[in-house]
């Protein structure tokens with residue numbers, strides 16, 4: 002099986018985001034990681050190839066030179082090769098990203114499955130996988146928590162809220178947006194990290210793929226820190242008094258009960 | 259005057275309560291023609307509520323070409339046809355399980371931009387505000403395209419009535435199912451629980467909940483907090499096997515925005531807050547006065563949750579009797 006896994010190089014969720022100017026952040030000042038949801042897609046891809054004893058997992062990212070670090074992390078987790086589509090913008094439109102992923106994948110090989118995460122934790126766009134699938138005219142299901150590969154088709158389950166799940170059949174090749182619950186991503190072992198350094202990574206860019214950056218159809222006007230609460234009002238008294246006062250406040254002042 | 263569509267989710271004949279805030283967003287500024295787009299025939303029971311929240315046209319989208327509910331790609335093409343037919347300038351919906359999926363499919367199919375999970379929206383200026391970096395920053399985005407597609411975080415916009423006369427029209431779509439994906443089954447959860455992402459009130463148990471059984475204490479309290487209350491869990495509690503992943507709130511769980519969030523035995527981790535910091539009011543119950551959660555919530559009770567929660571349940575019960 003030829004499997005492609007789309008991974009995004011994103012700030013660690015524990016990292017502090019230092020905003021610079023009105024529409025950018027200091028990306029040299031924070032630690033970057035593989036987008037956490039993409040790791041579930043990667044783990045699933047690696048397990049599929051391990052189970053079948055044949056096939057290849059290619060990780061692909063569109064981003065800055067620095068995204069090479071996330072490709073290496075993915076290679077340490079079992080991917081065989083990497084592709085970096087270089088682009089220097091800090092926020093890339095999902096339409097252009099999907100076009101770049103499509104072009105780079107088709108230039109490289111013939112996918113049986115393409116994995117993505119359910120969404121990226123930086124821009125929280127939740128759509129690149131759908132645009133990629135539409136551009137390639139493939140089936141797509143997002144937020145997948147269970148996957149079975151059959152003859153020419155995949156059967157997946159996705160959570161639809163309240164603990165219920167939808168079961169879907171999709172034609173292969175297809176695009177699968179992975180999320181927590183699909184598997185338990187492994188931790189890299191030291192020898193794997195060393196081996197990953199020698200695995201091949203192909204570099205390309207939008208121009209080489211015959212793409213140009215069109216004017217963004219969504220533009221970032223402003224980026225600001227999310228207003229934080231200034232700290233709790235601590236309630237006094239014994240448990241009964243605290244609770245009674247809380248209920249009064251919630252009912253009478255905040256009107257949320 | 260803009261033509262603004264709202265994708266309406268109808269459950270058991272009734273409009274989902276969280277849709278009402280989306281309708282308020284669509285009406286804002288006044289002068290918009292608001293279309294409630296329902297992907298089904300039967301909207302009669304919902305009609306009066308829709309009119310009360312500012313809907314001018316109730317559109318029942320139907321097809322003779324197959325089962326709308328059986329294929330998400332089919333549903334997408336049908337919805338796209340309706341959007342074009344009514345020449346909508348914007349289509350809004352909930353960032354619910356359904357809305358997240360259908361809007362992303364629609365945006366990809368129509369090749370128009372989409373902003374997901376907005377916390378506020380200005381239709382005249384064509385700008386929206388949404389979280390970036392797991393709730394650490396807010397981005398203001400301008401949509402430059404002719405058609406504006408946005409999903410809105412449930413409960414992020416408070417619903418306000420705006421009574422008008424509504425008229426019902428039927429739109430029959432001609433689109434065909436591309437046959438890419440097929441829904442073959444729905445596994446219902448046991449007990450018809452309120453969906454976390456759309457709950458109006460959430461009470462969450464963290465690591466010290468200690469067992470799956472102890473969530474009963476929170477279930478009992480939830481029952482007194484009202485019918486749109488859901489029970490949540492932290493990742494620590496999920497990873498320890500006390501609760502299923504579907505109950506997890508946070509960066510790798512659900513993003514929620516209830517009007518009231520009560521955290522019991524939560525330390526206040528960044529990743530947990532990523533999923534719930536836009537809640538309107540946050541209450542924390544924690545034994546440790548130095549727990550970080552007290553720095554980022556509205557009300558704090560420094561005490562053992564096993565002492566506080568049963569009393570809360572009791573007080574609520576007494577006041578409702």
Ligand SMILES: Cc1cc2nc3c(=O)[nH]c(=O)nc-3n(C[C@H](O)[C@H](O)[C@H](O)COP(=O)(O)OP(=O)(O)OC[C@H]3O[C@@H](n4cnc5c(N)ncnc54)[C@H](O)[C@@H]3O)c2cc1C
Nearest residue numbers: 464465466492493494508509510511523524525544545563
């Ligand atoms: C990539 C990544 C993603 C993550 N995603 C998520 C996520 O989606 N959701 C999430 O929740 N976490 C997530 N985490 C984990 C997160 O960092 C924390 O470890 C976790 O949220 C802690 O859960 P907790 O608050 O329940 O437990 P703890 O941090 O252990 O806190 C327990 C608190 O309970 C208090 N306490 C103890 N006993 C009592 C009692 N009897 N009564 C009252 N208070 C008591 C203690 O004082 C303490 O403050 C993620 C972590 C990573 C690295």
Ligand SMILES: Nc1ncnc2c1ncn2[C@@H]1O[C@H](COP(=O)(O)O)[C@@H](O)[C@H]1O
Nearest residue numbers: 007008063117118120121126127128129
């Ligand atoms: N720049 C990128 N490079 C590679 N994959 C990406 C990129 N951006 C998004 N993706 C993939 O698309 C998914 C959805 O991203 P988003 O639409 O940004 O939420 C992510 O989980 C990734 O798997």
